[in-house]
Amino acid sequence: MPKKTLCAVLTVVLALLAAAGCGKPETAGPDAAPATAPQATGTDAATNSDPANAPRAVAVAVREVSKHGNLILDTTFADLNAAGVEIGDIITVTVGEGIYDLPVGASYTDVDSGRMLCRFDREDDEVALAVNMGSFAEETGAAEKQTIEEDPGYRWEMKIAEVTLALKEKQGYLDIYNARNLTRTDVRGDYPDLTDAAFANFRAVAVTGLKADTLYRSSSPIDPSLARNGFAMAAMEQAGIRTVVNLADSDADMRAYDAFPGSRYSRCAIVNPEMGYDFAGEEFAEKIKESVVFIAEHDGPYLIHCKEGKDRTGVLCALLECFAGASADEIRQDYMITFRNYYGVQPGDTAYGILLNDNLEKTLCGMFGIGSLDNADLRAAASEYLLSAGVTDAQLAVLSEKLLEA
16 A cells, blocks of 8 residues: 555544544654553453454555564554654554554563564654564564575565554553653763762662672663763772672673773672573573672672663662562662662652553562562562572572671
């Protein structure tokens, strides 16, 4: 279908949906302040509603399948945006026999790992149906990956040549999108209420069960890209850090930073597990084991950091806090300090609860196989997770001796 025709059809469809009570396009875009009323209806879930009440849909051709299994549609962000579909909406997508409600976002990380989205790629001006850390084509049966001898070693065999799209909920995902796309600056003067250490997101992890001034977390003391490394370096020197878990850099990349040679950092015992973001994967568990065993084998004070000291650092620190016997509320509060330091997020803000639920709660509950952090034996759950990751009982005993109060 020609793009101009698609745009016209979508305009008519959305007008019909609005007349039917589905809501007409609003002016709020992805940079607008988070709304308080709309709630996301969920993603990836097959729609089981009455077909008579199903949203009207328009067919869109699949132009190609990307190497990661995204379906690249034969339309553009500009076409869909002009027709009223924008980031923050929830659309119903039909792929063969499958029906999915997907949020419209701009980045894979606008949804949890393993979840689907309709991605507006601003850089390439492409519209794709994708899975964060997965293959949309294989998960939906839209295409199969065939091994071939020629480069690149595979080809996609298309099974479905077109999909259908329909607006389900206008701006129904906007709160979550905004919470996942908070903005900050890297200018020290823009944070007059923070200490230098807080500006660098450097702090001692102070929760029940952990020895005081033993475990610290931070943004990178060596990576200059956030303009915080000098403040982080000064804070780690003051804290007397002796062991570093660098979750972000390879050993070679770490040593290539100008701030590394001759620094306090360079004189520490350092491990570089190069941790990724697939917190539910086996590789992540292996990186956790590598990090924890290294801590057990060396002396503190310890510093855990990635680039921002937010996601990977946040999960590893939360795991160790659980292991120490901290309460769920203590773990939540420590986790959210980072978002206050970077983005000014405070309790009561719309983003506060979303970040806690989507980032911390879902991740830990998934790792531990539990439904909620509340009323769970978090110490036992953390210990079981570490044992299942390959940490031995003897290593856990040493870890306890190193980190925990007697």
